[in-house]
Each structure stands twice: as structure tokens, then as C-alpha cells.
Amino acid sequence: MTTRVAVVVFPGSNCEHDVVQALGLVTGGPDGPAPVQAELVWHGCDSLAGYDAVVVPGGFAHGDYLRPGAIARFSPVMAAVAALAADGGPVVGICNGFQVLTEAGLLPGALQKNRGLRFLCTTVGVRVCTTRTVLTGAAAVGDELRLPVNHFEGNYTCDAATLERLRAEDRVVLRYSDNPNGSVDDIAGVCNEQGNVVGLMPHPERACDTMTGATDGMVLLRSLVTAAAARPVHLPA
């Protein structure tokens, strides 16, 4: 059966087509997962029945009014995202999507303005810190990936007790090799306790095609598609 991944679109999202395009490139040869069907889902939709995974893409959901993710969290689709997460389904938030997932309480912490108040649009090195998540299952601990970042509020912040827990529970997914934004403990991505909800500031979908210069993001998207394909129940559409 075809694996189906929903890509949420809020008013102001702007990376949704990149994610759909990149997921379409994941095939992975003889060992790779079956082709995936990635589809845009409008934020007003209150069900994700029939989807095996969901990606909350980057952009400026609801204009980032009040705070990034603060309004998006109330969109009808977020209840469906939370339900999929509670059911063990893969949920990945990229950049603004990461901010949305923290505001929604699906991931701990918050994304503060970058240290130095600089909007970052560059490519950075990140290290894979765990493979127990839906986004890193096909990678290896210690893998160094070069991934684009493009954000003003990517400075990951949490209290000391939360940080301690994230470390103890192996929930830091990616760390910057050279911290560009002031994130605590160089954190570029974190996951929930089960490892099925992951948020990250870098954009793997922008590093999936040799035509655009790099394919380091492909291992992450291949991990996601593999995790989605392994979902026990494929609900009818």
C-alpha cells in the first residue's frame, strides 16, 4: 500500500511544496522504502485519517503574529496532528513547524530570537545525536550533515530541568557543530519521549537534490518515509 504523508499548509506557510517535492525523491534504491505519496493538507482540515505521517513545514504560519506558532496552534488541523502523534504516528516540524509543535505542547521548550539578533540564511553543520527517532532511523550517531537554516527565531530555549531530561532520555536529535543562533546545548532538533514527534530548525527538504547542491537531507527524509511505511495500520482514505 502506498505510504501517505500529509504536509500541513497554514496561511503563510512557504516550504510545503519543497517538502512534497523532496519526499517524492525518496526511493532509496533496492534497500529504500516504497515511493511515498505526499499531499498538501489545508490547516482548516480537522482529520488526518488515511495518512501515515505528517510534516509541519516552514514559513510564517498566520504571519507569526504574537509569536511564531502561537496562533497556528489553534488551527483545526492541530488536533488531528496531536491525535496522530498520540497514536505513535511520525510527526515532523521543520523550522516554523518546529515552533508550531513547541507552542502546541507536542515538544518541550521554545524557540527564542537568535543570539545577536541576526536572521540566519546559511548552511550549517549538524551532528546526528540519536537514531531512535522517526527522522534519524536511517542515519548513524555522529553523522555530520550540512543543512540549510533560514530563521530569526531558532534559538532553542528550555529550563534546566527540561534540558536534563532531554539529555537523560536521549531526546536531543541534532546538534549544531558550530552553534549559529545561541541554542542551549547546541540543540538543532529534539523529539518527544517516544521519538515519533521531532522538531528541527534546519531544512532537510532543501538538501535533497544534487541540482540544488546537496543531498545531506535525504537520509532524514528517508528515515521519515521508512517510519511512515512501517505504521501498523494504514487507515482507508
Add this chain to the structure above:
Amino acid sequence: MKFDVLVEVRLRPGIADPQGATIERALPALGFDGVSAVRVGKAVRLTVEAADEAGARSEVAAMADRLLANPVIEQSEVTILGAVEAATGNGVTR
């Protein structure tokens, strides 16, 4: 009754405030010396209907906790500025 309310949202102590730090560095360049502890936040002004001032305060405090501030990095302060007088009234607060 309607109350005019000010909600100030600011970063928690200990959370780095790069905007405040930048402003603090800029002020001496204009000759404003002796400025410290600059913190930048948001002000939200709203009118709320409630039975009394205490009710208005607790209602707006709940709004601040659930939406206006992100408790992970921000804290809020609610100030009741006063009762709003009806536009067609005679000046007596209802």
C-alpha cells in the same frame, strides 16, 4: 462592567534578551549614560467585560497564561487601568 486592561509580556529573568542588550548598547552613543537592565517586551491593551475588577483581572491573567505569553520564556503582568464608561453615558461608571 467593562474594564480597560493592560497586559505587559516580557521575557523571564535569566532568558537572554538580545533586543534589550542592543538598545542598551545603543543608548550611550546618543549620550544617554547610566542606563541598565533594558528589557524589551510587548504590551497588549484590551477591554474585557466582567462583574468586577477582580473578575477582570483573573480573566485576563488566564488569557495571558494560555495565549498572550509563552510561559516557557515569558511572564506577564496584568494592570487594570480602569472601568470603561459607556459612550452615551453621563460620565457615571456603570
